Amino acid sequence: MKRSIFIASLLALALPATAQQALGPGTGLVSPEINPDNSVTFRYHNPKAKTVKVTGDFLPTTPIEVEFGGRTLVYDAPGHADLVEGPGGVWTYTSAPLDGELYSYSFIVDGKKVPDPSNVHQNRDVASWTNIFTLSAKQGDKGWYYEVHDVPHGSVAHVWYDSPTLSSQRRMTIYTPPGYEGGTQRYPVLYLLHGSGGDEDAWTDLGRTAQIMDNLIAEGKAKPMIVVMPNGVWFNKAAPGAAVNNFQPTMANSRSQSTIEIEDSFPDVMNFVEKNYRVVKGYSNTAVAGLSMGGRQSCMLSLHYPDKFGYVGLFSGVAAVEGNEQGFAKVFAYEPKLYWIACGKADGIMAGSKALKEWCDFQGFPVTLYESEGGHIWRNWREYLTIFAQKLFQEKPQKQQPVRRMSSNINIDD
């Protein structure tokens, strides 16, 4: 045992880049350590450092307003805390007891952000890497759904499909539920769209889609379903590094090209999925949802194809009512099973979300607005997915004929 530890340490110190056997960070420290009271201790070794801080979303956050694409988005900037130096140059900080959640953090050593060398788990958010840990305060809390449990697991595939509309191969990530391989059952489909800085890996890497779906399905709280996460930026084909000449992340402006394009090219996505996967087709078995730009895209897709999506989820992203009045009337003429808006109370997108909700209320169109705490952040989007997924495909399929409503002065005929 000692020998293997020695070897691991030696390898880790000597061979960070090329060795296959580079086991263990070799720090000899446990960080982060989740304590019995759900506080978390961070440790970092550096006898030469003058200051060591931890920045993370488990600390009190500060809202920051950012103008982007003509909208005001409010992010919750993570807080900072000081680590204190102890014997041997080991710096430590212990948080307050935390709620169950997936948390992100980094160290800041003498003013420079560095990863925690004792924690191998990192997530890439667009172009930033941060360490992560999940904390499950108790079964059934939010963090519990983001962790891996000993339940049947679905599969996650990175699949290339042909998009004739965009004249290219493009990539999507597909979650198939436990038992899909080797089974014969057909499943309903949730199309789940990322934000303007994201890609087809965002919902699985940052959004914990596979864990959320596995756990909800195991508990019987969500129907087994296929979740399709296509790359939604028209000028990207795939996540950074996965396609030619896209080594650096690029960001879409959701108000310009990309939202137009996704409506044009989205049938390519659905055709591929419906042809190659065991799906139950049709309005009552098809959902679309997305975050930020993907929320607005989901809204536009529902307007463009009002007979396609029986369930619509708009997470921190909506289309404007103005100019879309007739479109929304058509959407609701089909009587969607669920038209669900979710937004953080601190998010600048809340104004547009409320405007859509209020207009729909006035028209008699049944829309739900879920108001969470916080801003334009992944913590909210994971929660929205957890809630939304439980509401999907719970009804028996019904006829898909549009229903005339006597609401306001909107003419739903073409």
Add this chain to the structure above:
Amino acid sequence: MKRSIFIASLLALALPATAQQALGPGTGLVSPEINPDNSVTFRYHNPKAKTVKVTGDFLPTTPIEVEFGGRTLVYDAPGHADLVEGPGGVWTYTSAPLDGELYSYSFIVDGKKVPDPSNVHQNRDVASWTNIFTLSAKQGDKGWYYEVHDVPHGSVAHVWYDSPTLSSQRRMTIYTPPGYEGGTQRYPVLYLLHGSGGDEDAWTDLGRTAQIMDNLIAEGKAKPMIVVMPNGVWFNKAAPGAAVNNFQPTMANSRSQSTIEIEDSFPDVMNFVEKNYRVVKGYSNTAVAGLSMGGRQSCMLSLHYPDKFGYVGLFSGVAAVEGNEQGFAKVFAYEPKLYWIACGKADGIMAGSKALKEWCDFQGFPVTLYESEGGHIWRNWREYLTIFAQKLFQEKPQKQQPVRRMSSNINIDD
């Protein structure tokens, strides 16, 4: 344009952990930059640093001997070079012109290893993260095969399967060739095994399996095939973080439990693949290969199931001749299409590789030994896969009956 850059920078600085829009490292630097002569410039901003070095496998390496599992493995420890501080606290270093390759590197700032904040691309090797870049000196060189080109792309799926032998769900990664989805063709299968510190993601993340196969298939140099990369450590179910309670990487000792287990449980892998994927079954259409522990496992699998694998690749890992003489005689009685050993000249595994080769030569068993430069490193394993994949499934299927050879005194009857 200026505005979006400003926003990106602001977000990157303020919101490393939680923001969805954290585009760009915000360093304003390009690093690494590949120059027209294939030299590479590294840049790092830190006015307070006293020393900044780069360590990476593009620099002259130093062989280090490590005892592991009773064997001597020789790793090529990456070299170091000093960055020089220039105006504004920007440190730079430019390498010599480099051959095409995938390279790994990190910075060392005042003695502490840190990632390059200007390069979002990192690979995890067991428990160490390093930045990576690929350099394509010219079409067809090694580095070219590791890069993404505008060719048809296969898919990569992370799939859970049931292992009755190990009484658990376990995970494998599966590459399916371009056109698999929606096609009807059946494909031969390469089972590709990782090393003792690796997992089912190692061959795709570090080994560039998908890029190598896409590029070789596009050039017509490899047959379209399915590549199955199961987790080969019996006490792990999946990569770190993907299964319950396996948050930290754990390492197998290839001489003890794990090699026994893989022979027992491997039929579970093959049964799953043959049941659920469009494969051509049988000896002439089935290959097994692996690196280090996975090489030894491949050797043991060929001994245990001599009628299953028409192609065998042992990359920096073999089983001992002693005690397996009759087993090897049985293996070659089936006349494998290819029994291919590859090892670095500096690797301690070379002794065992040569011993097997020489014994087989003496017996008249056709074995190829490919000797590369260097040690026990991923650079070699990527190259071995590139070479090995081109040799697979090129012949027409033949009968699978064992053939008696009049070689030495080995009795191949039970």
